[in-house]
Amino acid sequence: MCGIVGLFAKSPEVEERLGEHLAAMLVQMSSRGPDSAGVAVYRDPAPSGWSKLTLYSANTHERWGVVRDGLREAFGECDEPSIRASHAVLVVEAEADDAEAWIREHRPDLRVMSAGSVIEIYKETGLPEEFAAEFHLEDFQGTHALGHTRMATESRVTTEGSHPFSTGLDLCLVHNGSLSNHNRLRENLRREGIEFQTENDTEVAAGYLAWRLREGATLEQALEGCLTYLDGFYTFAVGTADGFAVLRDPIACKPAVLAETDDWVAMSSEWRSIAVLPGAADARAWEPEPGVVYVWEKAKV
């Protein structure tokens, strides 16, 4: 069992209080996933020509200024790190791929939680309520966000094994369920050049999506491919720079509920998380069909 939540703001009021709503939704899913919690928040786009990295350090006294200096030396400008507990966000004047590659080469002790221009991923072991407080989720403003509460079944309870998993630039995946063919698929994807950092099953699904997108598939096509190539139980929520997508496996043992008002679209494992949102009582609510890809995106101007 795990809990997943997603919130997509349709009004400035919800954008302003995105983190507060996200925290409330996440805490409602504590009983589904008390082992660890995580969020992906889409906010504060990096300027053109710049990119944004979220980094994690196991060292509680990490000197993030040193990391910033290294990036400055390599690329030019880099803003002051924005530090939240064990994570820091660095906005650097470089392509996201290049900045990420630099970190992997020069600071292999750090984990790149996310890379792109708008995404920030934070995740940590422990109760969702503690996580929300430690990372000050209530401060976040943004356009949309995903969250996850984990009850581990397929791999260890670690920060790295927590969700969301980044699947590529500005992409992330949260998962409720378990995959049974992840070992074989991981080996196949490794041969295609996809890198994995853990033995976690969800990371393989994330890697599969990253591979398909790299090969030119649209997000919808990549998700539809999951129906063929992934064996197991899943409700997925995928975050993109512009919105999010939801997919349930054809057997649909894992729950999901969607709801929409004029101000927001929300998804969750259970109604409890949506009930805390403003206007929830009057929201249009429905259960997503098995094997059907649902996508919400910001209208592109």
Add this chain to the structure above:
Amino acid sequence: MAVATTETAELEVVDLQTTSVRELNQRLHDLAGGAPGPRRFRILNPSGAHALACGLDAELEVEIEGHVGYYCAGMNKLATVRVHGNASTGIAENLMSGRVIVEGNASQSAGATGRGGLLVIRGDASSRCGISMKGIDIVVGGSVGHMSAFMAQTGCLVVGGDAGDALGDSIYEARLYVRGSVAGLGADCVEKEMRDEHVTQVAGLLEAAGIDADASHFRRYGSARQLYNFKIDNAGAY
């Protein structure tokens, strides 16, 4: 459908913003066996909480104002529980008697393993509706999802809309009535003749459920009795 009330009937209002689910259920359990107290309850702010109004064993009328979480009205005996909203997984699970009415939609495994009583879902039900039903009657105004009435043993499932894939897989003696299309029948489930007695049965269930539909438009599905457990040669294996 209005609940019959009299001016003297005492109504107790329970707000789940200020009362815990455990306190609510204990209050309702305390009325089992005809113990004195109100017979009508109105539950406010359910907010998707789990296990609301479970295990009732008295002729109570419980109205829940909003969406409910998992296993609402499970194991119910005698009471009528009405949900003015949607229901999550396992509404009226193992219903023994009485009635459970969902005004909105129900998620998966509605009425699972129910042994008696009536479950009414005015909207749609999701997958596995009536899974392993053992005597419950289920009337769904809308459609049901895949694997509905899986291993259904007895009782009736009436579906006003469409049925998803693998309807009635490995069914025993339950009767399935569907007005719309059936995406696919499960193993050993076949269409059967809709005789007068079946039209009468559907009409009675629709009336009991307060759902307006023409019983003669329904088609009947049930067991072909061809699976392993129906073969007399295998009787010694049990």
